[in-house]
Amino acid sequence: MAQNLMFYTNPMSRGRIVRWMLEETGADYAETVLDYGTTMKGADYLAINPMGKVPAIRHGDQVITECAAICAYLADAFPEAGLAPALDRRGAYYRWMFFAAGPLEAAVTNQALQVQVPADKQGFVGYGSMAAVLDALSGAVKAGPYIAGDRFSAADVYVGAQVGWGLQFGTIEKRPEFADYAHRVMDRDAWRRATEKDDALTPPPAA
Incomplete structure (x- = not known):
């Protein structure tokens, strides 16, 4: 399911945390870079995150927002990376x-x-x-x-x-x-x- 992993971000945001986490997993991912005040508040993205903030990820049919939640989710989604304890x-x-x-x-x-x-x-x-x-x-x-x-x-x-x-x-x-x-x-x-x-x-x- 890694090929269906989409990362929504802006380089001047907490998206940098999730980018680091994605690189740690070694997973393949696509990205959508959003702009403050325009695409981040557009209807398409508000359907992903009603807060109109980044970062967020869509992994298959799962949507996850909030950096800590995304980090915890990715550790479990890609256990081969060894990023979560037993x-x-x-x-x-x-x-x-x-x-x-x-x-x-x-x-x-x-x-x-x-x-x-x-x-x-x-x-x-x-x-x-x-x-x-x-x-x-x-x-x-x-x-x-x-x-x-x-x-x-x-x-x-x-x-x-x-x-x-x-x-x-x-x-x-x-x-x-x-x-x-x-x-x-x-x-x-x-x-x-x-x-x-x-x-x-x-x-x-x-x-």
Whole structure:
């Protein structure tokens, strides 16, 4: 069914995470590059993702959106790539992948928007505080070498991309353990192939 795998993306989006994951699987895939405000909001794509956002994939008759969900799905769809632990060893794999999709992303977004959660209201938000999120993540990457144990997995694609971007754009505190982890998980041929393909699609900066 790999020949029926369609990837909907834009190079200036979280589609870069899914591109990396696709390259890790080694699967054949086609791509549709969508533009913000036009084709991404057109009727054809809204039938794929009513949110009008990328990335998404269509694999046969299955449509999957949301980066973490796509990464988890692809790991299961292409088991020969070895990107998911055995079913009885997926605790840390699911835990940290969805930690990054939930508490980490929410905390980073609120910080970027300068949303300050008062100390007495931290129980209302899933992440509590940015410091608590980063300390939890720090413990996870220090326990490594990978986020779910001794082997690279789809969770490292998702968590590694979040950490890498956070360090690049200054939305995650520059701690040595985060830099070491990002370097370790991105030092892979699949990441380099994915980055090269997306960079080639990225328009040059305006003069």
